[in-house]
Amino acid sequence: MATATEQIEMPTDLVLRKEQDGIAVLTLNRPASRNPLSRAMMRELQANLDEIKENAQIKAVIIAGNGHAFCAGHDLKEIRKNNRREIFDELLAQCSRLMTSIVRLPKPVIARVHGIATAAGCQLVASCDLAIASENATFATPGVNIGLFCSTPMVAVSRAVGRKQTMEMLMTGEEISAATAQEFGLINRVVSPSELESATFDLAKKIASKSPLTVRIGKEAFYKQLEMDLDSAYGYTSEVMAENMMAADAQEGIDAFMQKRDPIWKGI
Numbered sequence: 001m002a003t004a005t006e007q008i009e010m011p012t013d014l015v016l017r018k019e020q021d022g023i024a025v026l027t028l029n030r031p032a033s034r035n036p037l038s039r040a041m042m043r044e045l046q047a048n049l050d051e052i053k054e055n056a057q058i059k060a061v062i063i064a065g066n067g068h069a070f071c072a073g074h075d076l077k078e079i080r081k082n083n084r085r086e087i088f089d090e091l092l093a094q095c096s097r098l099m100t101s102i103v104r105l106p107k108p109v110i111a112r113v114h115g116i117a118t119a120a121g122c123q124l125v126a127s128c129d130l131a132i133a134s135e136n137a138t139f140a141t142p143g144v145n146i147g148l149f150c151s152t153p154m155v156a157v158s159r160a161v162g163r164k165q166t167m168e169m170l171m172t173g174e175e176i177s178a179a180t181a182q183e184f185g186l187i188n189r190v191v192s193p194s195e196l197e198s199a200t201f202d203l204a205k206k207i208a209s210k211s212p213l214t215v216r217i218g219k220e221a222f223y224k225q226l227e228m229d230l231d232s233a234y235g236y237t238s239e240v241m242a243e244n245m246m247a248a249d250a251q252e253g254i255d256a257f258m259q260k261r262d263p264i265w266k267g268i
Contacts, residue, residue, distance in 0.1 A: 015044040016066065022059040023204045024052055025112075031067020036075035037120045039091060042098050049101050056267070059208035059215075061105070062200055063128060064112040070137065073119025073153075092152055095120060099127040099156055103223055106216035108207050112200040113137045114193065116175075122186075123153035126160040129219065131187040132203060133178040134196045139186060142173035159226075161186050211249040211265040 016027040026048050028035035035041070045063075052058045065071050074091070102109050102124075111117075111124065111131035118140045125131050125139065141150035141157060150157075150170055158166045165184045169176065178190040191199045207215065221240045225233040244250055248268045256263035 014041045015048055017048055019058065021205055022057060022208045023062060023201065024058045025062045025064060028065045028071055033075070034069035034072035034116065035065045035067065036072050037095065037124070038075040038078050039094060042094050046098050046101060049105055052107065053105055058107060059212055060107055060204040061109045062112050062204055063109060063124065065114065069115035070113045070117040071121030071124055072116055073121045095152060099123060102127045106219065108204070108215060108219065110200055110204055112196060113187065114196060118142055119150055119153055123156045126156035126186060130203065132196065132200045133181060133187045133190050134193045135178055135190055136193055137178040137181070138175040139181045140173060140175040141169045144171060145173040157186070211253065212267045213247055213249050214244065217244050
């Protein structure tokens with residue numbers, strides 16, 4: 001049975017999907033509301049990620065926003081219309097699953113950011129492996145301004161940004177520019193609005209040209225070792241790398257390098 005929250009959602013395609021050269025572009029599609037992460041929006045995005053996880057044809061993912069903004073965070077109108085603890089618990093669990101799915105997806109995920117990326121929208125950027133932003137992009141965790149501390153966005157942002165910078169964003173709620181976001185480590189680079197789409201696609205295409213097996217192994221190991229102490233991290237990554245050395249793609253890559261030719265990846 002549909003919940004009251006689900007009944008207020010728009011019956012349109014909330015996530016547009018386009019595929020090209022092994023890259024899936026997922027575009028949040030509620031431009032009039034600045035693409036808020038409603039429960040229905042998150043459900044569609046989650047369904048796409050779940051399918052992409054098992055789709056060997058997709059090598060990389062780009063998450064973008066339609067209209068004048070990337071993502072304004074959770075849908076506050078939806079929240080106020082469903083003022084019950086159990087609904088809030090479901091919403092936050094759903095959002096947490098979405099963000100961890102991005103981190104655990106065995107393929108790189110790149111945020112293509114323009115306009116605002118605030119609260120859970122900023123969390124979405126921080127959860128992606130990489131991010132490219134337009135010069136007009138701004139970022140914020142502004143919950144403190146409305147009496148609602150951005151506690152769950154804090155998890156992703158604090159893992160991408162330095163401690164002092166994260167606390168400043170959380171405590172003041174003020175927007176930061178794309179240039180400052182790059183300085184903080186929240187995004188990789190800043191480009192002009194006219195270059196944003198091509199720059200993001202070029203980065204995705206470059207990564208998609210690598211061995212999908214190697215990228216999967218590397219992404220998983222990267223996030224796991226971050227949570228370990230130094231000795232454990234070296235022990236774990238040594239095991240991972242030794243296993244990687246046994247893979248056919250690694251042997252093909254070494255042979256291709258020595259023979260001065262392009263490798264032919266098989267994903268094994």
